[in-house]
Amino acid sequence: MFADRYELIDRLGRGGMGEVWSARDRALHREVALKLLDPDGIAQADLPRRFEREAVAAAQIVHPNVAALYDRGIRDDVLFLVMEKVDGQTLTARLQAESPFPVTRAVAIASGICAALEAAHRAQVIHYDIKPHNVIVTGDGLVKVIDFGIAGFVQAAFTVARSTQLTPAGTPEFGAPEQFLTERGDERSDLYALGGTLFAMLAGRPPFTGHNSLAVVRRKLDEEAPPLDAFRPGLPLELTALVAELLERNPDRRPRSAQQVQQRLQALLASCAAADAPTAAMPPTQRTRLMDDTRRAPRPPSPDSWNRASTDETPFTADALLPRRFTNDMDIEFARIAEDTRPSREAGPSDLIGELARRDCTEVVAGVYAEQPGPHATPENPVYVSVQVFAFPDVEMAQGAHKYLGDGGGVWRLTMWSARDGGGLAPCPDKVYRSYRWRYSWRVHRYLAVALAYRADLTNDGSIGPWLAAAARRAARSTGPQNHDG
Incomplete structure (x- = not known):
């Protein structure tokens, strides 16, 4: 019996903070996990303080x-x-039994971890040690994040203290690089570890390995994370892009919040569910037809079939770069309803405009596409797609711009266009930026196309993710110099 209340049953494990026991609470008649500070560590002055901090941190989170x-x-x-x-089983045990995971399962578990991080970060608590061993999956599939053993508040008054039992802060295979430089970090450190955990679920191994912990940390500080598709080709591009962003060495290039990551994970889950579901024809949706021409245009040619020698002969105009129509992978047709050539200073906020100017991009071709009625149309309301095409002097400039826009969610901050009454383009109202939307970027030689899809009712309902994803993907891939006949 411990503390005249807890009956110790089995020792579950031993770690940097001490022992964990399975116990029974005699007062409330329930099974609990009892964590005890290692008696041998009491002489270390910072261990009781770290133990107390774990309690304070964990108490802030109810999720x-x-x-x-x-x-x-x-x-x-x-x-x-x-x-x-x-x-349940730790994620480590599950990975040892079956690895790598199917995409849907991996994304679902990552979404559960991300939900825990959302709650923790709202309470201004950082976990600092997200890894498969600290994630338990119950028999019914519920994900539980455990062990806030080195958690710290965001406030400067709480820091991760050094300890001979746990140096450096975090686990080398999954901890963020900044934790091994200063032992300080923020919410983005947890997002990095989430990316490493998702990488491990999909690739069957962590992003970085080495013969010892120091070698792993050294690689993490000196090298970029390897691309996920190098270990598992054929994954959705949206998934590999998200993992790459989470594993950026520079925290400023990672997604800004767990909420932002969760939106993307939920969209991926919706896309996976749609791909797994049997195809069924949907009844036509009653709506106003946006164009009189009902003839379906052929699917645009693949960018790989375009003769790159004609690049510099392509006029920088909407008719040369934007198809009048395209059909996405869900057999939904989209028609161009507005287009214009605009100065690049209208393409986004000032920092993005500066990057475009630095890469000698002074104009942008922009267009808006509207979903057309049909048997597979989006439920309830049509999807619109805002497309922008940027032209750069050479491939290297275009590659640099593509990476810059992808880092830190820059694409999301580009101007979203709508069709102006009476013709022409107008920036979407602010409420569009708060709605559920999907983005896709695509580079062909020195041209970069970015598509942002949203639904007409500006809903935040993630169930329409597959329709938005299909629209944005095909819009971006259908756009570029391959449309020019000259």
């Missing part, structure tokens, strides 16, 4: 994807935490 904290205290100079006992 189904986080193991709950029930009690804390000190008994006979032993510090203890009483936590929810989660029945």
Whole structure:
């Protein structure tokens, strides 16, 4: 019996903070996990403080994807935490049994971890040690994040203290590079570790490996993370792009928040569900036809079939770069309803405009496409796609712009266009930027096309993700100099 209340049953494990036991709470008649500070570590002055910090941090978070904290205290100079006992397997054990995971399962687990991080970050708590061993998946598939053993508040008053038991802060294979330089970080450090965990689920190994922990850290500090598709070709481009952004060495190039990452994971889940579902014809949707011409145009040619020798002969005009119509992979037709050539200063906020100017891009061809009625049309309301095409002096400039726009969610900040009443283009209202939308970028030689798809009712409903994804992907891939006949 411990603290006259907790009956110790089995020791579940031992780690940097001490021991974890399966126990029974005699007062409330429930199974719990009891964490005890290692008695051998009490002589280290910072360990009790770290133990106390874990309790304070964990108590701030109430969420189904986080193991709950029930009690804390000190008994006979032993510090203890009483936590929810989660029945299931660690993600490490699951990966050892089956690896790599199917895409849908990996993304679903990552979404559960991300939901836990959303809740923690709202409470201004950083986990600092997201990894497969600290994730438990229950028998019914619920994801639980455990062990805030080195968590710290965002406020400067709380820092990750050094310890001979845990140096550096975090786990080398999954911790963010900045944790091994300064032992400080922020929410983006957790997002990096989430990216590493998702990488491990999809590739069957972490992004960085080495003969010892120091070698892993050295590689992490000196090298960019390897591309996920080098280990598992054929994954959705949106997924490999998200993992690459999460694993950026520079925190400023990672997604800004767990909420932003969660939106993208949910869209990927919706896309996976649509791909797995049997195809069924949907009844025609009643709506106003946007164009009189009902003849379906042929699918645009693949960019790979375009003769790149004609690049410099392509006029920088909407008719040369934007198809009048395209059909996406869900057999939904889109028609161009507005277009214009605009100065690049209208393409986005000032920092993005500066990058375009630095790469000698002074104009942008922009257009708006509207979904046409048909048997497979988007439920309830049509999808619109805002497309912008940038031309650069050479391939290297275009590649640099593509990477810059992809880093840190820059594409999301580009201007989204709508059709102006009476003709021409107009920037979308602010509420469009708060709605659920999808982006896709595509480079052909020195041309870069970016498409942002959104639904007419500006809904935040992630269930339309597959329709938005299909529209944005085909719009971007159909755009470029391959449309020019000259």
